[in-house]
Each structure stands twice: as structure tokens, then as C-alpha cells.
Amino acid sequence: MNHFEYINNELYCENVPIAKIAEKVGTPFYLYSHATLKRHFSVFKDAFKKIDSLVCYSAKANTNLAVLKIFEQAGSGLDIVSGGELFRGLKAGFSPDRIVYSGVGKRADEIDYALKTGILMFNVESLEELELINQRAEALNLKAPVAIRVNPDVDPKTHPYISTGLKKNKFGIDVNSALEGYKYAVEKKHINLIGIDCHIGSQLTEVRPFADALENVKKLIYKLKDIGIAITHLDIGGGLGITYDDEVPPQPVEYADAVISSINGLDVKLVLEPGRVLVGNAGILIAKVLYRKRNDLKEFVITDAGMNDLLRPSIYKAFHAVEPVIRKGTEKITADIVGPICETGDFLATDCHIEDVRGGDLLAVMSAGAYGFTMSSNYCSRVRIAEVMVKDAEFQVVNQRQTYEDLVKGESIPAFI
Ligand SMILES: *Cc1c(COP(=O)(O)O)cnc(C)c1O
Secondary structure: OOOOOEEEEEEEEOOOEEHHHHHOOHHHOOEHHHHHHHHHHHHHHHHHOOEEEEEEEEEEHHOOHHHHHHHHHHOOOOOOOOOOOOHHHHHHOOOOOEEEEEOOOOOOHHHHHHHOOOOOEEEEEOOHHHHHHHHHHHHHHOOOOEEEEEEOOOOOOOOHHHHHHHHHHHHEEEEOOHHHHHHHHOOOOOOOEEEEEEEOOEEEEEOOHHHHHHHHHHHHHHHHHHOOOOEEEOOOOOOOOOOOOOOOOOOOOHHHHHHHOOOOOOOEEEEEOHHHHHHHHHHHEEEEEEEEOOOOOOOOOOEEOOOOOOHHHHHHHOOOEEEEEOOOOOOEEEEEEEEOOOOOOOOOEEEEEEOOOOOEEEEEEEOOOOOOHOOOOOOHHHHHHEEEEEEOOEEEEEEEOOOOOHHHOOOOOOOHH
16 A cells, blocks of 8 residues: 555545646656655664664665655665765755765765765775775864675676676675775774675565675674674665565565574664665656557557656666556557657556557556656756655645756856857
8 A cells, every 4th residue: 555546546646636736737747655655664664673773765766855854754864875965865854873875986075075974884885995085084084984885796686787786796895805805994094994784786576685695794794703893883785675566575574574583693783775665666657648659560658758757667677557547447458658758768668558548648657756756867858857745635846847947057158169
């Protein structure tokens, strides 16, 4: 139950008919359910309440300030991957001591920003990065709290583009050479070595790879203990999957139980970085049908939302269910739901079984709350679409649709041409 439900054949978000929002706001737009966001967070957090833990919502899944604020109010920390996300996090009111900073390519200015802010820890992904953080901390006369991200070399059995814990992936430091990394880090005067971190991939639908990764990480923690390096924070990243189609991912409590039993005996604070599982099914994308057309082979439904608005189908061949906002009960057709962009990869769904929708009808692209708006672009000079939040019977635009003026903001034509 994610608060997107049909009442008398009309799709609602909580207590608001979606067609009513479309009339007011225009299409396309992303739509988020306040109640769903809140519930997803509390279910996840409660699953870990038995142990000392900090849930740090992974901002990149959905960075809208209103979404961030809901999690901040619910007691979440934040996992960021850029200076821009740090800025947003602070704007949404997150306390710096609940912010962890991940990512393989942190720049010096971003490191300085995070150091001055006083974040909980940097998840460091290479020795060169460690060196730079040490230098920047020295320059600022501070000590940088650091966890080293290890690559535990386990197969998360997910899409290759979102698997991150294999040797061939760019993330973290190989678990076997990590010991050397720790010995190196512990000597650094401006590094406060507090943690170990791993994140093996996204949209995982089994518990097993998480447990396997933790086994490898645990071995390393014991080795570190043997040489006198005590770790206080264990960050196991995010990655828990959601149902887009017929996947049956573990429930947060199953995931939590597996994690808790794996780390049994370790005296650490557990840090978690869930993204998709909190927001994915709390948001949908609403588009309007512009045209229908067919050729010998295929039927096409052309909508006003395209790959620049929702990139996942195009780059991951990801499945998103597409439903009519108003069910008319017509016979179903099989069609590709495509956007207006000049690319063959511009589709929202292929071979979709859907009612015989026509120009003017509204479509709901389901499970679009994660990596939807945040991955959108201005490709083809299309304005970024609006984001709307519903709470019970109220709704509000929480990010305005861009204007054409926004598209050229910051551009100029030099005098020399
Ligand atoms: C993207 C990311 C996450 C969140 O992943 P989800 O699959 O959305 O839960 C967590 N940690 C790191 C380091 C990430 O890059």
C-alpha cells in the first residue's frame, strides 16, 4: 500500500485525485506521497531499532528539499556524494554530525566544504583521496573523520551498471589491500580513522550478497583489531531493492535481521545508506498522451514525458508499470510508450499492455520516486518538469516547472563572435 490507489477507476494519491493536480499544474510532473515517504522511513528505521544505528538517507535517489525535510524530521541522517548535495542537506536542516560523504571523485573544494561543515565522516575510496583529505584538514587545522570504503568483491546480482562491489568496479579499495590502506591512514596526523564502509550495488533483491559482503568486511575488522586499529562505525551502504514489476525483494526487517546477525559481536555503530527503498515507490511520474501511431510492427503511444525526464528505462532497460490515471475499461493494447526526444532509446515502457489510451489521456508511470527527477536533464532544451507533493487532501508544487528563461540562464554570447 503506497497511497497510489484507484477509487471508482480514478487514480488518487492519498486523498487527492491525480487528474485534479494535472489540471492545476499541467503535465508532466513528478508526484510524491508524504505518507508513503514517512512510512517507508519508519519501517526501515524500526527494523534496526534493536542496535546502535544511524540511517543516512542516500540523497541522490531524490534530492527534493521537501523529501529531504520529511526524512530529517523523522530522524534521518544523510548520505551525500557532492558539495551540491551537502548544500541541499544543510538547507533541509540536517545536522552535520549525521552526514556521511561518499563518492570516488571528491574535489578539494568539496572536501573543504565538508570539513568546515563538520560532517560525521568521509567514506574514502582511494589512498590519493585520503592524502588530499589529510592535506586539506591540515590546512584548515582540523581532523577529518574517515571511513575507508572497501570493495568486498561480491556479486550483488543486479544490473551491471548499478553493481558496485565487484573487483572490476571503480568503487572502494580492494578488501585484500585495505589492511595496508588502514595502516597508512592511521599514521596520518589529520585523519581520524573511525570507520569501514562498503556499498555493493543497487536494487538488490536478495539478502545473501549483503551477508557475504559483511563476512568479508568482518574479517577485515578483526584483522584491524589485531593490529590495534579500533573501528567505531560500520557503514554498510544502501542497495535494498524494491518491486517495480514482479521482483520480491526482502522486506526491511528481513534485511535488518540478516545484517544484525552478521554483525553480531562487533562493537560498532551501524550506518545505513538506503535510497531507492525509501523513495522509489513513494513517487510516480504523470504524463499526458500526445498522439498515437502505428506501423506494421508496433503500436506507439507518444507522451509529453521523455527520457530526459525519466532516464531509467533508457539506460538500464528498467521496467516501470504504466497505468491510465482514469480507467475507462477499454480493451487493452500492446504498445511502446515513447517520448518526444529524437533518440530511439527514448521510451518509458516497451510492449506495455495498457488500455486503449488516446491523445489527452493521463498516464501514471509507477515507481518513479527514485533516480527519476535527480537523473533528469535539459536534453533537447526541454524544461525540467514540476515536482508535487501530496499530504492527505492537500498538494503543493515543491519544485516549479522550469521556464524557457531558465534554460538560457547563465549563458552569454561573447563580444568576439
Ligand atoms: C547510490 C548509493 C546509495 C543508495 O543506493 P540505493 O540502491 O538507492 O539504496 C548508498 N550509498 C552509496 C555510496 C551510493 O552510491
